[in-house]
Amino acid sequence: MSHITITENDTIVLHCMCNGFPPPSMRLLKDNINLEEKNSSTAKNAINSFRHVIAPVKCHHLGQYICLASNAIGVTGKELYLDVLCPVRRLHNREVLSNSGNVAISAMDGGVTFEFRAVANPIPDQSGFIWRKCTDTNQCRVITSTERVHIVTDGTISTLTVENITESDYGMYILQVDNGIGTSHVEIYYLKAPDASIPDYMMAVVIAGPIAVVFLAIIVVMCYKYKRRNTTGIVVIPMVDIASTVDVRQVVARHVPSRERDDNVIYHEINPQSLIRETPINEDGATMSVATTTTPVRYESLMRTGSAENPPYTELMEK
Numbered sequence: 247m248s249h250i251t252i253t254e255n256d257t258i259v260l261h262c263m264c265n266g267f268p269p270p271s272m273r274l275l276k277d278n279i280n281l282e283e284k285n286s287s288t289a290k291n292a293i294n295s296f297r298h299v300i301a302p303v304k305c306h307h308l309g310q311y312i313c314l315a316s317n318a319i320g321v322t323g324k325e326l327y328l329d330v331l332c333p334v335r336r337l338h339n340r341e342v343l344s345n346s347g348n349v350a351i352s353a354m355d356g357g358v359t360f361e362f363r364a365v366a367n368p369i370p371d372q373s374g375f376i377w378r379k380c381t382d383t384n385q386c387r388v389i390t391s392t393e394r395v396h397i398v399t400d401g402t403i404s405t406l407t408v409e410n411i412t413e414s415d416y417g418m419y420i421l422q423v424d425n426g427i428g429t430s431h432v433e434i435y436y437l438k439a440p441d442a443s444i445p446d447y448m449m450a451v452v453i454a455g456p457i458a459v460v461f462l463a464i465i466v467v468m469c470y471k472y473k474r475r476n477t478t479g480i481v482v483i484p485m486v487d488i489a490s491t492v493d494v495r496q497v498v499a500r501h502v503p504s505r506e507r508d509d510n511v512i513y514h515e516i517n518p519q520s521l522i523r524e525t526p527i528n529e530d531g532a533t534m535s536v537a538t539t540t541t542p543v544r545y546e547s548l549m550r551t552g553s554a555e556n557p558p559y560t561e562l563m564e565k
Contacts, residue, residue, distance in 0.1 A: 247310075247325040247326065247327055248324075248325070248326045248327070249326075249327045249329065250326065250327070250328055250329065251329040251330075251331065252303055252328070252329070252330060252331070253303075253330070253331045253332075253427075254302070254303060254304060254305055254330055254331060254332040254333070254427075255302040255303065255304075256302065256303050257299070257300065257301035257302060257303065258299075258300050258301075258303055258328065259297055259298070259299050259300075260274065260297070260298040260299075260300070260311060260313070260326070261295065261296075261297050261298075262274055262295060262296055262297075262298070262313035262315075262324070263293060263294070263295035264293070264294055264295070264313075264315035264322070265293045265294065266315065266317055266319070267317075268317045268318055268319070269294060269317065270294060270315040270316055270317040271283065271284065271285055271294075271315070271316055271317070272284045272294055272295075272296060272313065272314065272315050273313075273314045273316075274296075274298050274311065274312070274313055274314075275311070275312045275314065276309050276310070276311050276312075277309045277310055281298065281311075282296065282298055284296045294315070303328075303330055304330070304332070305330055305332035305365055305366075305367055307328060307330055308328055308329055308330040308367060309327070309328060310325060310326070310327050310328075311325070311326045311327075311328060312324070312325050312326075313326075329367070330367060331367055331368070331427050332365070332366060332367050332427060332428075333366065333425065333427045333428030333429060333431065334364050334365070334366040334370060334374075334423045334424065334425050334427075334428075334430070334431040335364070335365050335366070335431055336362065336363065336364065336365070336431070336433060337363040337364065337365050337402070348360070348433070348434060348435045348436065349435070349436045349438065350435070350436070350437050350438070351438050351439070351440050352411055352437065352438075352439075352440070353411070353439065353440055354411050354412060354413065354439070355410055355411060356411050357407065357408060357409045357410070357411065358407070358408055358411065358437060359405055359406070359407045359408075360405065360406045360407075360419060360421075360435045361403065361404075361405045362375075362403070362404050362405075362421055362423070362433055363402055363403050364402040364403075364404075364423055364431070365402070366402065366423075366425045366427070367425075367427075368425055368426070368427075369401055369402055369425065370402075370423055370424060370425040370426075372399045374423055374424045374425055375397075375399045375404040375421065375422075375423055376388060376421070376422045376423075377389040377397055377404075377406050377419065377420070377421050378419065378420045378421075378422070379417065379418075379419055380417060380418045380419070380420060381417060382417070386420060389406070389419075394408060394409045394410050395407070395408055395409075396409075404421065404423070406419065406421070406435075408437070411437070415437060416437050416438060416439055417436070417437060418434060418435070418436055419434070419435040419436070419437065420432060420433070420434055420435075421433040421434075421435070
């Protein structure tokens with residue numbers, strides 16, 4: 247088996263070629279997965295071949311490649327192992343133990359675990375994983391395992407666990423991973439204290455409060471509309487004397503109903519003190535005296551209509 251080593255982002259061409267009789271069919275497999283195939287030629291003793299190009303080469307292209315040729319007589323093949331050198335990067339489909347992404351929130355005396363899964367070739371050794379803790383003064387120190395802090399590295403996986411969290415444990419953590427290919431990979435993590443939260447019963451009050459206010463406002467509006475619909479208002483009718491020579495003390499406007507009188511009569515009280523009337527002017531320029539009423543005036547509604555034989559009318563009487 248041949249062994250070829252190339253660097254990531256290079257280009258490689260796999261050229262498979264065979265001949266035989268009957269003319270063979272050809273296939274290219276990677277890790278026993280079929281990548282490409284070509285049917286046999288109809289010409290006798292013809293050379294059957296194809297080219298498989300990989301550009302650019304990535305880390306996941308590394309593996310074993312086999313070029314197979316087969317006909318009715320038998321099967322033969324050629325194996326090739328492709329080694330792709332690639333720098334460290336994070337495995338995106340990684341499993342997270344106890345933190346959401348790279349930010350963990352935990353109360354004091356609690357615990358948290360940060361995890362990193364790498365993709366790299368070659369695989370970095372344990373000395374290639376370096377954990378650091380950074381303070382607010384931007385000074386970062388290398389972390390080593392203690393009674394509360396545990397660092398475990400196995401192959402491409404490295405975890406940092408902090409137990410019995412104290413105030414000094416909050417802040418930023420940096421993991422630097424290097425395998426000697428390209429630049430080092432740097433991963434940043436944060437450990438934060440939980441924010442002050444509202445208790446459940448207080449949250450219920452906060453949510454229910456505005457809802458109760460809205461319902462109360464609706465009830466008040468409905469009651470107000472109902473009251474207006476069922477309340478008889480006060481009708482104020484301005485009054486002016488018919489003639490300046492008449493001293494009117496009290497005027498009663500009475501509606502004389504039809505024969506079938508409805509006893510449901512509505513009266514309205516008028517406060518004479520609230521009546522403000524301007525002095526009328528005759529056509530000859532003389533002014534008319536204004537009578538000031540001193541007693542309430544009673545007004546009987548004239549909304550009723552009589553028949554043709556007994557039309558409604560109004561009487562003015564002086565008491």
